[in-house]
Amino acid sequence: MNKNLYGFAALFKTPDEIIEAAKKTAEAGYQKYDIHSPYPVHGIDRAMKLKASKLGFITLVFGLTGSAIALLLMYWTMSVDYPMIIGGKPFFALPAFVPITFELTVLLATLATVIGMITFFFRFPENDHPLHDTEYMKKVSCDHYGLVIEAKDKLFNETKVRELLNSLRPLSIEEIYYPEKETYPVLETKFVTFLILIALLTSGVTYFALNKLLYMQPFTWMMDQPKLNPQKQSTLFADGYGMRAPVKGTVARGFLPYPFTGQNAPTDVLLNPYLPTKENLQLGEQKYLTFCSPCHGNFGDGDSRLRGQFPNPPSLHSTRAREFSDGMIYHIITNGQNVMPSYASQITREERWAIVNYIRVLQRAKNAKSSDLQVVNKETGTNASN
Amino acid sequence: MHIDYSQEAPAVAGRLTLSQIEELVARPLDTKPDRKYFIALSISGSLLLLGAICLGISFYYGIGLWGNNQPVGWAVPIVNFVFWVGIGHAGTLISAILFLLRQKWRTGIARFAEAMTIFAVICAGIFPVIHTGRPWLAGYLLPYPNQHSLWVNFTSPLLWDVFAVSTYFTVSLVFWYIGLIPDFATLRDRTTSKVKKTIYSIFSLGWRHSSRHWQHYEKAYMLLAGFATPLVLSVHTIVSFDFAVSILPGWHTTIFPPYFVAGAIFSGFAMVVTVLVFVRKIFNLENIITLDHLEKMNKVILATGMMVGYAYGMEFFIAWYSGVQAEQFVFINRAFGPYAWAYWIMVSCNVIFPQLFWFRKFRRSIPVMFVIVILVNVGMWFERFVITVTSLHRDFLPSSWGYYKPTFFDMGILLGSFGLFFTLVILFTKSLPVVSISEVKAVADGAQPTHRGGHHE
Numbered sequence: 095m096n097k098n099l100y101g102f103a104a105l106f107k108t109p110d111e112i113i114e115a116a117k118k119t120a121e122a123g124y125q126k127y128d129i130h131s132p133y134p135v136h137g138i139d140r141a142m143k144l145k146a147s148k149l150g151f152i153t154l155v156f157g158l159t160g161s162a163i164a165l166l167l168m169y170w171t172m173s174v175d176y177p178m179i180i181g182g183k184p185f186f187a188l189p190a191f192v193p194i195t196f197e198l199t200v201l202l203a204t205l206a207t208v209i210g211m212i213t214f215f216f217r218f219p220e221n222d223h224p225l226h227d228t229e230y231m232k233k234v235s236c237d238h239y240g241l242v243i244e245a246k247d248k249l250f251n252e253t254k255v256r257e258l259l260n261s262l263r264p265l266s267i268e269e270i271y272y273p274e275k276e277t278y279p280v281l282e283t284k285f286v287t288f289l290i291l292i293a294l295l296t297s298g299v300t301y302f303a304l305n306k307l308l309y310m311q312p313f314t315w316m317m318d319q320p321k322l323n324p325q326k327q328s329t330l331f332a333d334g335y336g337m338r339a340p341v342k343g344t345v346a347r348g349f350l351p352y353p354f355t356g357q358n359a360p361t362d363v364l365l366n367p368y369l370p371t372k373e374n375l376q377l378g379e380q381k382y383l384t385f386c387s388p389c390h391g392n393f394g395d396g397d398s399r400l401r402g403q404f405p406n407p408p409s410l411h412s413t414r415a416r417e418f419s420d421g422m423i424y425h426i427i428t429n430g431q432n433v434m435p436s437y438a439s440q441i442t443r444e445e446r447w448a449i450v451n452y453i454r455v456l457q458r459a460k461n462a463k464s465s466d467l468q469v470v471n472k473e474t475g476t477n478a479s480n
Numbered sequence: 481m482h483i484d485y486s487q488e489a490p491a492v493a494g495r496l497t498l499s500q501i502e503e504l505v506a507r508p509l510d511t512k513p514d515r516k517y518f519i520a521l522s523i524s525g526s527l528l529l530l531g532a533i534c535l536g537i538s539f540y541y542g543i544g545l546w547g548n549n550q551p552v553g554w555a556v557p558i559v560n561f562v563f564w565v566g567i568g569h570a571g572t573l574i575s576a577i578l579f580l581l582r583q584k585w586r587t588g589i590a591r592f593a594e595a596m597t598i599f600a601v602i603c604a605g606i607f608p609v610i611h612t613g614r615p616w617l618a619g620y621l622l623p624y625p626n627q628h629s630l631w632v633n634f635t636s637p638l639l640w641d642v643f644a645v646s647t648y649f650t651v652s653l654v655f656w657y658i659g660l661i662p663d664f665a666t667l668r669d670r671t672t673s674k675v676k677k678t679i680y681s682i683f684s685l686g687w688r689h690s691s692r693h694w695q696h697y698e699k700a701y702m703l704l705a706g707f708a709t710p711l712v713l714s715v716h717t718i719v720s721f722d723f724a725v726s727i728l729p730g731w732h733t734t735i736f737p738p739y740f741v742a743g744a745i746f747s748g749f750a751m752v753v754t755v756l757v758f759v760r761k762i763f764n765l766e767n768i769i770t771l772d773h774l775e776k777m778n779k780v781i782l783a784t785g786m787m788v789g790y791a792y793g794m795e796f797f798i799a800w801y802s803g804v805q806a807e808q809f810v811f812i813n814r815a816f817g818p819y820a821w822a823y824w825i826m827v828s829c830n831v832i833f834p835q836l837f838w839f840r841k842f843r844r845s846i847p848v849m850f851v852i853v854i855l856v857n858v859g860m861w862f863e864r865f866v867i868t869v870t871s872l873h874r875d876f877l878p879s880s881w882g883y884y885k886p887t888f889f890d891m892g893i894l895l896g897s898f899g900l901f902f903t904l905v906i907l908f909t910k911s912l913p914v915v916s917i918s919e920v921k922a923v924a925d926g927a928q929p930t931h932r933g934g935h936h937e
Contacts, residue, residue: 109929116691129691132498132666133922134698137929138691147699171623171631180635190635193718197643200707204651207703208658212685215696220686234689235669237498237921312540313616
């Protein structure tokens with residue numbers, strides 16, 4: 095059997111001896127050697143002439159990265175992407191950002207230190223190292239101290255190394271060999287079956303969770319609540335209806351009776367309580383355009399946009415319409431007229447009067463007199479007749 | 481009795497050799513659990529089951545089953561949360577702060593205390609997640625790009641909590657694991673069972689006690705301790721912000737952060753002593769977790785208990801000195817109102833009884849310390865109860881005053897959290913070394929070189 099030598103391992107019983115051994119080995123100029131002890135022995139770094147650990151740099155870099163990520167994330171979300179005033183604080187509320195910045199700094203720094211140490215400095219996991227499963231490893235794991243000089247070292251020479259080790263008077267010297275190549279049973283049927291089973295199980299569970307479980311109680315996003323929805327039946331009431339009519343004689347908030355019906359023009363009773371101020375007219379314009387313009391046209395000409403699907407109304411600029419009192423138009427909006435329906439439920443009383451005022455404006459604009467032009471000229475400072 | 485104070489007591493008593501230490505610590509892992517173990521496990525398991533059932537019912541029918549309602553909207557769930565986070569703090573204090581202070585006596589108890597930290601934070605983490613009654617929606621706590629284009633509120637203390645507690649858990653876990661790596665390697669090399677060996681090999685990552693590795697390892701341990709120290713202070717500070725940053729009389733006080741941190745260490749040490757008293761007896765670890773260690777912990781309990789007592793007094797002083805009527809009302813109501821019973825339980829358990837620790841005899845008596853630490857645990861739960869409930873139950877509108885009572889489900893979930901904690905502790909004692917083998921070896925007599933002939937500065 096052709097074995098590949100890894101190195102020579104010597105065991106010692108006391109910490110003093112191992113410090114001595116480390117010193118001697120370092121002085122002899124060996125580079126690829128190592129000391130093993132069940133716990134860190136004080137002063138061994140100096141004896142081995144090791145340089146200080148550079149691990150701290152990883153910590154620093156990743157710690158600062160953590161702070162930067164936290165601050166940038168909070169700045170971007172709270173001040174740029176979705177700025178919102180919370181508790182009267184500025185969008186970039188630095189004091190309030192301190193806790194999370196600190197936590198992310200610590201989190202990233204520790205994780206980076208540990209992962210960096212394990213993967214980069216130790217090159218772990220390494221369970222196939224030649225030292226594993228040796229008598230030597232068992233001893234240094236418990237209560238011995240060991241020195242290994244690797245065959246890879248430039249100065250390695252079997253007799254010389256033996257001489258050096260013997261001069262240190264160790265308990266024993268062991269030859270360590272590389273393990274024979276291991277085969278990895280990854281493609282075994284057993285393993286492949288195992289993988290397929292796991293895949294099936296995962297997809298099954300995912301399917302069940304997303305398509306079934308999420309629609310079961312209590313995961314239903316509060317879709318199912320013990321309350322009565324409109325039009326639903328209820329066993330609570332004798333008549334079986336879920337919806338209840340208000341108690342007889344209930345008056346809705348803001349309700350005012352409107353006693354006039356049909357063509358009975360209550361002209362002398364209904365007086366416009368609103369002056370045609372700018373605000374009032376703007377409100378009237380807005381409501382007119384929303385509710386009346388589809389049939390009566392944007393300027394009251396009766397040019398309906400309904401393309402004959404509804405009888406065209408007459409123009410609001412007819413003499414008849416111009417001679418309507420304010421109360422009459424209000425009455426028509428409230429009550430409807432022939433095919434025109436009532437708008438009482440959509441338009442409030444104030445809005446109705448505002449529309450009336452606005453219709454007056456339209457009517458006046460379509461029937462302007464030449465004297466009006468003078469007023470306009472005076473106000474705009476131009477001479478429109480030119 | 482004559483005591484020589486010029487000589488530090490040895491960290492490991494009984495002049496144990498290295499292999500004896502290892503043997504002692506590893507024995508529970510090599511032997512089959514006995515009847516007592518299963519009895520303990522079944523008790524804690526039953527509590528856990530009770531909690532799980534109460535939780536399940538709460539999720540199904542909704543959290544209306546709990547006692548909190550207007551005006552006490554925050555009650556037992558947050559009390560339990562703060563209580564458990566506090567318990568966790570002792571572990572980090574022992575493993576990180578005492579490490580930086582070069583306290584050798586910490587080695588015997590650090591591993592156990594760290595484990596308790598992790599378990600306690602797990603218990604604590606349950607409550608914020610369940611208190612909405614919809615724990616499966618907890619993902620919304622994290623800032624992630626979503627179709628509502630909404631972000632979490634980074635200026636809210638409750639979100640700081642999310643980050644603080646999850647960072648704390650992760651860092652504690654990593655710290656704990658790092659400490660375990662050399663022990664896994666030692667266990668790997670001494671076990672004869674093939675299955676165990678595989679498991680230990682995987683977790684040891686192939687550690688081989690190399691001095692070139694120890695060098696980085698010690699550095700990393702120190703860096704981690706350096707981070708864990710401000711972290712542990714920040715966590716309970718942030719927990720206290722949940723209250724202090726609000727503007728409610730009784731909560732809105734600047735003393736909260738240090739007061740909460742002291743209270744956390746206080747309760748955490750009490751819990752560690754509670755458990756260690758049993759562990760050292762059951763697993764014959766009296767030489768590693770010595771009476772000296774327990775006495776030192778009792779001193780910390782005494783000191784932090786006094787700090788907490790000071791904070792109680794200072795809150796009353798400020799209520800009077802500030803001249804804010806609402807504040808004064810809250811505190812008088814706290815001590816003499818409907819919840820006076822809870823207040824005085826808190827004061828007597830946290831401030832009065834621990835004074836017995838001024839006497840060396842009581843500090844070193846196992847039965848006395850056991851009773852006191854149990855009282856401290858009770859007192860510290862009540863402290864959080866008093867802070868939360870008494871500040872809320874009589875708010876600014878007398879017509880909406882109320883008297884909060886936890887329901888069966890509230891209490892069932894609290895017991896369940898104890899069940900979870902002790903189940904994890906019990907499982908831990910049989911599956912991992914409860915004492916750090918490599919660290920204790922390092923402080924044993926004769927473990928470090930004498931540097932004869934050399935010089936050691």
